[in-house]
Amino acid sequence: MESRPELEHRGGFDELVGKRGFVDIENSLEVHNLDSPGAREAERKYIWKLDLIILPTISALYFFEYIDRGNIANAKLYGLDNGHDTVKQGVGPGKNSLTSPQWQLSIMIFYIGLILFQVPGCIGYRVFPPSKWIAFGVCMWCVASSLQDVAFSQSGLLACRFFIGTFEGLFGTGIVYYLSLWYHRYELGLRVFWFLGPTAVAGAFGGLIAYGVGHIKTSTPNWKWLFLVEAVPGFVVGLFCLYWLPDRPTKNSRFKGAQQEIAVARYYRESFDKDGPIQWKHIRMTITDWRLYMQAAIYLTTAACLASISGFLPTIVQDLGYKSATSANLMTVPPYAVAFVLMFMISYSSDRCRDRGLHITGLMIVAAIAYVLLATLPQSQLHGKYACVVRQPLLLIIQLNTTSSNTPQCIAVACVYATYPPTHAWAANNLGNGTKRAIGLGMYTAIGNCGSVAGTYFYPSTEAPQFRKGHYLCFAMSLSTAVMAFTNHVLLGRINRARDERYGKGREGESVDVSEMADESLGFRFIT
Template sequence: MEQINKPEQIWTEKVDAEESATMQNINEGQNEKEVKKYMRRLDRIILPAISILYFFEYLDRGNIANAKLLGLDKGHDTANEGVGPGRSTLSSIQWQTVIMIFYVGLVLCQVPGSIGYRIFPPSKWIAFGVCGWAVCSVLQVTAQGYVSLLVCRIFLGAFEGLFGTGIVYYLSLWYHRNEMGLRIFWFLGPTSIAGAFGGLIAYGVGHIKARVPNWKLLFIIEGIPCFLLGLFMLYWLPDRPTKNSRFKGRQAKIAIERYEMEFADSGTGIRKKHFVMALGDWKLYAQAAIYLPIASLISSISGFLPTIIEDLGYSTPTSANLMTVPPYAIAFFVMFTTSYTSDYYRERGLHLAVLAMVAAVMYALLAALPTSALRAKYACVCLVVPSVYALYPPSHAWVANNLGNESKRAIGLGAYTAMGNIGSIAGTFFYPRVEAPEYIKGHWVACAMAACVVLQVLVHKWWLTRENKRRESMEGPVEKGNIDVTEMADEAVGFRYIT
């Protein structure tokens, strides 16, 4: 009897196993659908919001260059005695200082800004930074001279530093490492749109007939909506997966599960151990050394592109502002493409090297081409702007990917951007007015900066690849699943660097 029942028992167990496997597959399919639905909603909530905010941040940061063409530098008295037509204009060095001082405030507040995201609810910290820089932007219309304009610009930079640095950290709370590149594009991509729209808005404002000077209208039109958006963020943005009011039920559980897959150390605050680890990590300084020339190139473009284009032969300020639109529009699509492919292939270094190489060649051509080759030079501008701006997302994603855990990431990203943005200060001196219209020295300096990026990126990629191979030989292949980075961050067993 026993022997007769055995085949039936075996058959029954086989059916049960098949049913169990089928149910597991169904559950996994349901889970996958639920996660995709959650991700779509998460993207709809976070990405448009931070895109719009960074659009206005970059608009308010860069509108000083458009305002210059609308008469700002001709309205400020260098003796700090007043504003009005007929008074002395800002000298070349004073104008460069006005551009530069913004980055001083930015650099000084980037580490505190990044820590603020870790200590305070991110939605409130974001609103504080946004409303602060919006007020400073509008207050530029009240500047009564060179010194007061400097004060407005340094506080504008300070509030933008409190906001912008920690956004990459904020995104890392919600997205995994292989999802960061494209999401950082939606954060940084609006820099190119802002450049394009900034030119269009300035072109339109330049045709307004009003009692108020056009450059003042520009600051008002671009500053007030930003303040209102900052207040709206208090309601709109979720704080962190473990404490949020935007997701309920199953989606709230998915948010926490995804967070715990990436981080084992939930909570807030900065651990002293990770503070020391971040500031003692030579790789962070290597990445900052890569970002420094990138930041110098971006600041030189945002501060001087309208003037450079005007000197190419577009004689009126309004036409020069309008001709800044195509380079920035092309930059948006290049940034999107490179961000997508760098995420898809989980690769950062080669993307950065190729882009920087294109930028170096274009800068060399700008320096070498004769002044009469206006169309060829403008074509180079239309290629150099996209190649430089597209360096932004992969470089930020690269450093965020490799810092290990949440606490170290908060410190590391602030230090990385602060050190790198020293290059932004240097970039404001690439194109002194006395070298117009050729700007040969400035183009060669920019070419050298781009070449420096290529060299540093390739060396850093080589080291990370070698380190991954060393860990692979010691630890064996990484098993799919959670890696405990609570204590050791990127030094944890099983952690592999993205190259």
């Protein structure tokens, strides 16, 4: 095998794989040339098979992760915070009802564990076989979630929430890195949607599941059933990953023959990145990269809004006039349903248009307007005609009906959630090689989730029923996200144009060598 030529660009992909020896060209059925008609059809079938293997599995896992993350908000409505004074319904987390600060701490502590273990979680995907790393993280967070049933004090509840965050950090942070091993940069946005889209579905189904669990009539309190019902299926799917998920394109047993050759060829087509050990110079490049911190700041402000939604939406809806716990949980479904549809539309569009920044900017401007409406609508409209919104869901997208206070709530939730996939895809797209993606995505999510910690304090119960403080804070976060996303879009575009003018534009099918210089390689172009 030849040593690596000291060139930034490869002169066409078939030359690259021939020199590197990754594909046996004589017996490869022409898959080394992915631009030929036969190879394109073979590649299309391979991608379809890859989608069927990976996407439903990680969607299911993140669905259960997000349910376990947010079910504490639904459990609160069934008496989790009521303490020992509800002895007929079981033992709560203390002798007395939790105060608002104690409840906020119970939600916030999850994010402390999540933040602390996100960088190690990403590194784990690079060091260990991803299928085993995923299974470990998933099974352990499900165990921690089910242990909330035996939390006899607030300390016990806090410990469970911390370890749920810890193991979710080991799993969830590196999934975008894992997807980047298998998919090209302009394929990643839609695939990240299928990973993150279940956050909206989980919000909707979490409310439906909680509604159903609320009708269980046993001596065991409903909130205990809720934790068990939502943890056990995730544990089973986690074990399934050991067999089902492929590890890396260059080392996997899920594809054979020509499809394995296509997997390797695609891996080296966009950027030439060796599977070598982590290098200290790449770590230094990562922690000194201003672009990483800009991406993290965009995620931080978005995460603050996301955390406030997942932690407090049932309570906010209850204060809109749906006083029973079952009704409040049920009425959280429409905002999440609309969010799921909008997430898909934006993810597809951002891939097709090859743009991330402008999509995020537009969404967060609309979200900011919706939050202003939520904060300024008079008290008389806080108990608006929610039934109209449920019977005519299209109005949530095409019309801002201010006679219903929950319509701007739906719009705010949908727009904030829809920024999630393009924001994560944007970060992964612009971290040039494997080490920078592994370290950088861990730092990006750790910094970003500091916003999640802040978001858990946006909606104290003392602000009910208007919650003006929380809505104004979310307005500020949304507007900040829009400004930073647009600024990043402009700055990255300038860098690309400067490289084009100095070094020339790359040709279709060329593979950029990022193994040494990562995204500082002369042929690398950022996605804006």
